Amino acid sequence: MREFVIQENEAGQRFDKYLRKLLQNAPGSFVYKMLRKKNIVLNDKKSDGAARLTEGDNVKLYLSEETFLKFSMGDVGEVLEGLPKVNLGRFPLEFLYEDEDVLIVDKPAGMLSQKAKADDVSANEYLLAYLLACGKISEEELKTFRPSVVNRLDRNTSGILIFGKTLKGLQEMSDDLKERGISKYYLCLVQGKVTESRHIEGYLRKDEAKNKAEILKQPATKDDKWIETEYAPVRQFSDATLLEVRLITGRTHQIRAHLASIGHPILGDAKYGGERVPGISAQLLFASRVRLTNGQEVKAPMPEAFRRAMERL
Numbered sequence: 001m002r003e004f005v006i007q008e009n010e011a012g013q014r015f016d017k018y019l020r021k022l023l024q025n026a027p028g029s030f031v032y033k034m035l036r037k038k039n040i041v042l043n044d045k046k047s048d049g050a051a052r053l054t055e056g057d058n059v060k061l062y063l064s065e066e067t068f069l070k071f072s073m074g075d076v077g078e079v080l081e082g083l084p085k086v087n088l089g090r091f092p093l094e095f096l097y098e099d100e101d102v103l104i105v106d107k108p109a110g111m112l113s114q115k116a117k118a119d120d121v122s123a124n125e126y127l128l129a130y131l132l133a134c135g136k137i138s139e140e141e142l143k144t145f146r147p148s149v150v151n152r153l154d155r156n157t158s159g160i161l162i163f164g165k166t167l168k169g170l171q172e173m174s175d176d177l178k179e180r181g182i183s184k185y186y187l188c189l190v191q192g193k194v195t196e197s198r199h200i201e202g203y204l205r206k207d208e209a210k211n212k213a214e215i216l217k218q219p220a221t222k223d224d225k226w227i228e229t230e231y232a233p234v235r236q237f238s239d240a241t242l243l244e245v246r247l248i249t250g251r252t253h254q255i256r257a258h259l260a261s262i263g264h265p266i267l268g269d270a271k272y273g274g275e276r277v278p279g280i281s282a283q284l285l286f287a288s289r290v291r292l293t294n295g296q297e298v299k300a301p302m303p304e305a306f307r308r309a310m311e312r313l
Contacts, residue, residue: 001060001061001062001063002060002061002063002068003058003059003060003061004022004058004059004060004061004144005056005057005058005059006018006053006054006055006056006057006058006059007055007138007141008055008166009137009141009145009147009165009166009167010053010055010141010144010145010167011053011054011055011057011167011168012052012053012054012167012168012171013052013053013167014049014050014051014052014053015042015047015049015050015051015052015053015059016031016032016035016048016049016050018053018059018144019031019035019040019049021143021144021145022072022143022144023068023071023072024071024072025070025071025072026071030071031049032049034061034063035047035048035049038062039061039062039063040059040060040061040062040063041059041060041062042057042058042059043057043058044058044060072143079128079142079146080139080142082115082118082119082121082125083121083125083128083129083132084121084125084126084129085129086126086129086130086133088130088133088134091126091130092108092111092126093105093106093107093108093123093126093127093161094106094300094301096160096298096299096300097296097298100165100166100169101164101165101166101168101169101172102162102163102164102165102169102172102173103127103162103163103165104160104161104162104163104290104298105123105127105160105161105163106158106159106160106161106300106301107123107153107158107159107160107161107287108158109155109156109157109158109282109283109286109303109305110155110156111123111155112155113149113151113152113153113155113161114148114149114152123149123161123163124148124149124163127147127149127163128142128146128147131147131165136165137165145166145167147163147164147165147166147170148163148164148170149161149162149163149164150162150163150164150170150173150174150177151177151184151250152252153287154252154253154256154283156282156283157283157285157286157287158286158287158300158303159186159286159287159288159300159303160184160287160288160289160290160298160300161287162177162182162290176292176293177250180248181292181293182290182291182292182293183246183290183291184246184247184250184287184290185244185245185246185247185287185288185289185290185291186244186245186246186247186255186285186286186287186288187234187242187243187244187245187285187286187288187302187306188242188243188245188255188259188266188267188284188285188286189240189241189242189243189266189267189268189277189284189306189309189310189313190240190241190243190259190264190265190266190267190274191239191240191263191264191265191266191267191274191275192239192240192241192263192264193236193239193240193241194231194233194236194241194243194264195233195236196233197230197231197232197233198230198231199228199229199230200228200229200230200231200258200262201226201227201228201229202215202216202217202226202227202258202261203215203216203217203218203219203224203225203226203227204216204224204225204227204251204252204253204254204257204258205220205221205223205224205225206223206251206252206253212253212257212271212272213251213252213253213254213256213257214257214261215227215257215258215261225249225251226249227248227249227251227254227258228248228249229245229246229247229248229249229254229255229258229259230245230246230248231243231244231245231246231259232244235310237310237313238313240267240313241264242310243259243264244288245259253272255285256269256271256272256285257272259272260272260273260274266283266284266285267280267284267309268280268281268282268283268284268309269283269284269285277309277312277313278312279308279312280305280308280309280312281305282303282305282309284305284306284309286300286302286303286306287300288300288302
């Protein structure tokens with residue numbers, strides 16, 4: 001028999017969803033069969049799996065050890081092995097905001113938001129390692145809940161990254177982004193002079209093989225996604241402009257491809273035709289600020305590459 005007590009990070013989800021995470025290798029039919037036969041009980045009572053869990057709930061699984069190990073999440077050890085060792089005094093991500101449920105950090109350029117392949121170490125792994133090192137989540141809790149980044153930034157785009165520490169934080173931030181309750185702003189240096197603010201629209205098609213997007217006026221397939229982008233000039237240079245961009249929809253490479261499609265590619269973004277600023281190797285785009293649904297605004301400091309680029313322009 002295995003017994004579990006629901007922790008704060010696990011509360012709020014349906015019982016059957018919790019069990020599907022705990023027994024991720026088991027077919028759904030097995031989970032519901034065990035519930036019907038009272039081999040899995042909630043607070044010592046039979047459950048159909050629809051109940052919402054609360055902190056302190058007791059879950060008992062009357063399964064053989066062999067069966068539990070066969071069906072349980074077997075990759076927690078692999079997750080732990082893939083986490084970096086962290087020195088909290090020299091953490092590679094700058095903390096911009098933190099409460100009980102949410103953490104907002106400044107991701108440096110060159111770091112992945114989430115891993116693309118098994119041996120990657122991304123911002124997500126660093127933040128999981130931070131929570132474990134601080135005792136804000138336990139290894140046992142990782143069996144049924146994985147804190148995670150909510151928004152993604154391209155590897156070479158720096159700036160604001162939102163991370164859900166708890167199930168509540170992850171769900172609320174994900175919902176707010178989906179419903180556009182969170183406003184996301186970026187700063188970028190683009191080629192050419194931009195003198196007016198604009199709201200631009202189109203359809204984005206992603207070529208996965210080339211990892212590149214193109215912008216269309218009309219969709220040709222169901223995979224072509226509607227996009228909206230707003231921008232306003234902040235400062236002009238001889239043949240470049242500092243723009244503040246508000247991302248209304250959030251597609252991969254949206255800002256980079258959309259601005260390039262109107263003749264203003266981002267400086268340093270060779271993939272979309274952006275010229276390099278002498279002495280600056282960075283792609284000059286960063287997620288500068290977010291406005292949360294409660295009106296609170298979180299800002300990231302301007303990267304040093306931006307300051308040096310503007311001096312050269």
